[in-house]
Amino acid sequence: MPELPEVETIVRCLRRHLLGFQVETVRLLFPPIVRNRKKSDLQRFKGQRVTGLRRRGKLVLLDFSGGLTMIVHLKMTGQLLVSPKSLPPDKHVHLAITFRAKEEELRFRDVRKFGFVLGVPTSGVNRTPEVRDLGPEPLALDLPSFLDRLEGRRGRLKSLLLNQRVIAGVGNIYADEILFESGLNPRAEVSRLSRRRLETLWSAVPKVLNEAIAFKGTTVRDYRDGEGLEGLFQNRLKVYGRQGEPCPRCGTRIKRIRVSGRSTHFCPGCQRR
């Protein structure tokens, strides 16, 4: 679920709550969510202070003193929650970190268990495959670099937006919204798009993502920020989940189709190609 705007919102929220606190205990309740060979690697974080929170694509990076970083991917249903220690965790909480002189603990909760946590040296973050294989950040991507990335690519336009090696952070919801904003068809063949259309696409990407960040992300079902709060952008979605409703631009009924295995929402009126 969490795509770039949701992860960005979580990171900003956790920053306010966790920065400077020193880890007291690390409780691993469901070891398979840890991607390190040795699950005990996470115990190295004990005694370290939180020095920073960052986002890369859809990954959350928690930096600690002692040169350690915790990489978290929330996949479909993962959550990072700051919860009172007095509130008993439910069965979907797989990791809990307590801090000195803090009544709340940080919990990694994930109903579907697709998400993961990985402890690495901060100096090696960019060399870990999860980070290394990501494309550029869409909010800091100039037009020439964008066009370079698409050079020689083929396939459906939507698959391209979803490909994290091309651009990092766009998922199913925002891919649909970006394509609507651009007036481009999700099934368009990438290699046949004019330069002008690619330019339109390029400008729509940060436009949609920044607006979604301003509204603290989209809650369809599971997404919550670090405080357990829902996003507000779901009310402002133009096409995602709005099949059967009139297009806000031209009034045509929004359709829902399947593109490379993903449910896809678009307006047949203003996204003809």
Place this chain on the structure above:
DNA sequence: GCCACTGTTAGCAT
């Protein structure tokens, strides 16, 4: 109860 569906992506097939 059964079946289809879900916001991601690794791993395999083509």
Place this chain on the structure above:
DNA sequence: CATGCTAACAGTGG
């Protein structure tokens, strides 16, 4: 190498 499908898991809704 690039691109396309599917399964991994759990829950929900028809």
